[in-house]
Amino acid sequence: MSNPTLPFPLSVNFTRDEFYEFLRAATSVASDILIQSGDYGWVEVYGKQLKATTRMLEGTEVERALGFLYDGSGVSQLADGKPIDDEVEIQAIPGNFDRVLRYRLNATGARVGRIARGISITMRVVPEAPPPYDDLKLPQDITDNLFPRYGLVLIVGTTGSGKSTLLASANRRRLEAADAPVKIITYEDPVEFTLGFGYGQTPQPSQVQIGRNLTSFGDAGRNAMRRKADVVVMGESRDRESINACFEMALTGHAVYSTVHVDTPAEVFARMVSFFSEEAQPAAANKLLDTLKLVIAQKLPRTTDGKRVAVRSWLTIDREVKRALEEEPFERWGGITRGFLEQRRTSFDYQALPLVADGILDFQAFRDVTNMTIREAAAFLEEHGQANRVPANRQQLLEAA
Structure with missing residues (x-):
């Protein structure tokens, strides 16, 4: 055929x-x-x-x-x-x-x-290969902080939100940078994108499939420490062992990347710490704060032409953020983080706003991205000069809600 x-x-x-x-x-x-x-x-x-x-x-x-x-x-x-x-x-x-x-x-x-x-x-x-990094059109602030010499970068989102694509594109960029050869190892379940780029100008990545090449994510940290890599990708932080491995590798001079299943950057601290016993949680929170460089959350709402577009919320864990968090118990870090996202306009609310203004996202897609109620979404759009994007039957929508 x-x-x-x-x-x-x-x-x-x-x-x-x-x-x-x-x-x-x-x-x-x-x-x-x-x-x-x-x-x-x-x-x-x-x-x-x-x-x-x-x-x-x-x-x-x-x-x-x-x-x-x-x-x-x-x-x-x-x-x-x-x-x-x-x-x-x-x-x-x-x-x-x-x-x-x-x-x-x-x-x-x-x-x-x-x-x-x-x-x-x-x-x-x-897909056969991750898209070229430049095709993702990431904000400059993300690019400036996505490639640290050491430390932890987390990419978060729900299933199907494009976390793996973003992470693989970042590694493709590293491999194609001829002036900066790096040794990359990944631990994935299963291996998704094949990272074959930069032949002859940098070592080819070693991609380990959990369950086939290594028993569990819990074994990845010990394995990675013996292999002296520059960049370590822990496919998912899903339990205490894999999270501890991320901490250990980041603290010993590796650039570590991992994914977490949460919705926004503000939820990362509570989620990561929740894997530890109550008495161990303060120490785990401090290790996370010591190692974390950047958190990126991504969603893929449907556009008005029936396709998908990436909307991202992110927070760079710079000195200002660290000082603010260090002054408060870790139980309050989520609220403080939300405040920084709004202040810096890197929340989903503000990042989706231009797409609504350009007619790329409709009212319902905006609500899907921001998790706002009908009333909240209408008020936010009206406050930011997009009243014309609120459905005319707003009252009916409110009554239906």
């Missing part, structure tokens, strides 16, 4: 080659692919779910698809209550081994509609 389009006509007895052709067609437009028992195939395009197959797939067909993606033990593994998380690669062009399409695979046993013992397969498309 040449130039296949969606929805894709998967035959009843589809072969591995035909299934891969469906994946290639879906990958050409989508960020995520969903395959489930007794359901159509679906793809996510700019945050919207679109039908990807011309018919529903039987349970045995989804089992066959899982066999193509994983191996013959996949179905029994799901039956034992063990979900599958793995990395999948297929040839981008059949017979061409130079280019591959990569996916993050999750398969979970589930009830799907009326199918009691079904399978739900989610495949997140991993």
Whole structure:
């Protein structure tokens, strides 16, 4: 089949080659692919779910698809209550081994509609390479503080907010800076972007997959300390061991990057400290303050033309911020941080405002980014000269809310 389009006509007895052709067609437009028992195939395009197959797939067909993606033990593994998380690669062009399409695979046993013992397969498309750093059009204040010689940089946001893309683009910039060779090692679950840049002018990154190359994130700190890297990427700070590893590496002269699942920079301190026992929390908060250089939060709201745009909130942990936090118990740091975000106009409220003024974000998208109520969003936009962007039926919206 040449130039296949969606929805894709998967035959009843589809072969591995035909299934891969469906994946290639879906990958050409989508960020995520969903395959489930007794359901159509679906793809996510700019945050919207679109039908990807011309018919529903039987349970045995989804089992066959899982066999193509994983191996013959996949179905029994799901039956034992063990979900599958793995990395999948297929040839981008059949017979061409130079280019591959990569996916993050999750398969979970589930009830799907009326199918009691079904399978739900989610495949997140991993782009071949992160975008060039300059394409992200980051504010100069972020660029000025994103590449420290040592210390901790946190990139935060919810699932699907582009944290990994931003982090990989920053590392691509480091690798392509011919005058500053660096040794980069990453710890990821799974490995997402392949960081193959700057051949011959800097060491190629060593990317470790947790669960395959190393048992857990808790082992990453000890491993990294023995490898004498300049830059260490801890894919996610998800427990006390991985957070302690970030502290240790940052305090011993490494530039450390990690991601955290929180919504805004103001939530970082409480989230990171929460992994420690109550008596250990003050010491953990102080270590975080000693090592932290920059926090960037990112969201990807839908634009008025149906696409996505990155909106970022950030805080540079400079001397002014450190002094203000050091003078107060760590339980109050969230409120103080929010004050700095508003004062410096690096909160989501102020960063989304120009996009509303330019008609890129509508009223609802502004609310999604800022987490404001209808009343708060309307008042904020009116106060900042954007009353014309508040829906005319504001009263109806308020009553509905």
